[in-house]
Amino acid sequence: MELREFFNREVVDLDLAAETKDEVLKELVSLLGLDEKSEGILFKMLKRRENLGSTGIGRGIAIPHCRSLVVNRLRVAFGRIPKGIDFDAIDGEPVHYFFLIVAPPLEVSNQYLPVLGKIAQFAKEPDVPERLRTLETPEDFLRLLEEKAI
Amino acid sequence: MHPQLEILLQIQDLKAQRSDLVEVEGERRVEQEEFQINVDEAVERLDQKIAELEDELDPPVRSRYRRLTAGQGRAVVPVINGICYGCFVSIPTALAGDLRRHDEIRHCDHCGRFIYVMS
Numbered sequence: 001m002e003l004r005e006f007f008n009r010e011v012v013d014l015d016l017a018a019e020t021k022d023e024v025l026k027e028l029v030s031l032l033g034l035d036e037k038s039e040g041i042l043f044k045m046l047k048r049r050e051n052l053g054s055t056g057i058g059r060g061i062a063i064p065h066c067r068s069l070v071v072n073r074l075r076v077a078f079g080r081i082p083k084g085i086d087f088d089a090i091d092g093e094p095v096h097y098f099f100l101i102v103a104p105p106l107e108v109s110n111q112y113l114p115v116l117g118k119i120a121q122f123a124k125e126p127d128v129p130e131r132l133r134t135l136e137t138p139e140d141f142l143r144l145l146e147e148k149a150i
Numbered sequence: 151m152h153p154q155l156e157i158l159l160q161i162q163d164l165k166a167q168r169s170d171l172v173e174v175e176g177e178r179r180v181e182q183e184e185f186q187i188n189v190d191e192a193v194e195r196l197d198q199k200i201a202e203l204e205d206e207l208d209p210p211v212r213s214r215y216r217r218l219t220a221g222q223g224r225a226v227v228p229v230i231n232g233i234c235y236g237c238f239v240s241i242p243t244a245l246a247g248d249l250r251r252h253d254e255i256r257h258c259d260h261c262g263r264f265i266y267v268m269s
Contacts, residue, residue, distance in 0.1 A: 037151040045163050048199060052192040053185055063184075067166045069159050072230065072268050090186055105166030106224075113176050120184045 001111070003118050004145040011077040012138035016098075021050065021087055024079065025064060028100040031077040038070035042102060056089025061123045061132075065101040065116055074103040074111045078141060080132065097132045099123075122150045151266070152255045154211050158226045158264055161203045161215075168196040211255060218263055226264040237261035 011031045018024035025046045029039050045066045049055065056062040077100040084094030099119045103112035122128060125148060135141050151159075170177040171189050181187040207215060218225035227236035229249060234241050239260040241249075249256055249267045258265050 037156065041156060041159055041163070044160060045167075048164065048196075049167065052195060053181075053187040055185055057184055066163070067170065068163045069226065069228065069266075070268075072228065105162065105169075113174070113180065116180055117176075120180070 001114065002145070003115070003122060003148075003150050004142060006074065006076045006111075006115060007078065007142060007145060009138040009142065011075075012141050013078075014080045014135055014138065014141070016079040016081045018079075018081060019085060021085070022047065024081065024085060024087070024098060025050075028064065028077050028079050028098055031079065031100070032071070032075050032102070034070060041070050042066075042068050046100075046102075050088075054088035054090065056087040056091075056095045057120065057123060058089055058091035058093065059123065059129050060084065060089075060093060060096040061099070061129065062087050062089065062095045062097070063099045063101065063116065063119055063123070065112075067103050067105045067107075067112065069104060071102050071104055074101070074107060074109070074115060076101050076115065080135070082133075097123075097129070118150050122148060125150075152253070154208060154255050155226070155264065155266055157203050157206050158211070158215060158255075159266070161200055162224065162226050164196050164200050164203070168193055168200070171196075214257070214262070215264070222261065222263065224263065226266065227258070228268045229258075229265045230268055234258040234261060234263065234265055236263040236265075241265070 016027050018027050025043055029042050045068050046064050049066045055064050079098045081096055084096040087095035089095050101116055131144055215225045232240050232246055237260050256265055
């Protein structure tokens with residue numbers, strides 16, 4: 001199982017317009033194509049998770065995540081805000097790159113934790129922030145995941 | 151979606167989050183090491199929020215919810231392809247149609263859990 005398997009171009013947006021934490025969470029959730037009510041519930045859950053402590057892990061990267069009944073399988077998305085926003089990251093720096101992970105509470109395939117761990121591992125690769133900065137298309141992002149083979 | 155069902159879904163999501171932090175060692179470790187979460191504080195805050203949401207339930211719904219969580223754990227489950235994912239018994243076609251209207255809060259005739267249709 002590699003990260004590339006979980007992403008497709010529809011869940012990648014390299015030019016998010018968000019300027020606040022709430023706006024970026026909403027934009028990320030909208031990439032999943034859920035109905036309006038489900039989006040609202042998921043947004044609340046992600047916000048509550050952020051209230052426990054920011055998922056901004058430093059180096060311009062955040063990994064908003066939660067479990068929710070509004071999805072029936074593991075869902076992921078990636079978004080980029082070129083100018084960055086304040087996300088209360090651990091290092092206090094603006095966040096530019098967002099990996100969203102959502103899974104149902106009872107997940108048969110049990111992929112949530114491994115995928116969360118793999119994204120954290122991907123984020124620690126020395127060249128990743130710069131490579132994410134220079135992506136030009138969603139396909140470039142998918143190729144980067146393939147190349148890293150995490 | 152019925153507002154009471156929306157609250158029930160939020161409660162169950164928060165309980166899942168709490169249970170992961172308390173019972174799943176890998177998840178607790180990731181939250182502590184990667185995201186620097188204080189697990190004890192996080193659990194306390196989740197408990198507070200769960201209690202607040204439980205207070206927002208109408209008394210008959212809260213009463214059924216408490217009965218279900220005491221006996222069967224999960225109080226709210228999805229219906230997928232006409233099957234209740236709590237007891238894995240087919241639900242009647244008429245009830246499946248009612249579920250899509252989202253005008254009332256419904257439960258499985260077999261196991262009694264609150265049910266909803268996944269979009």
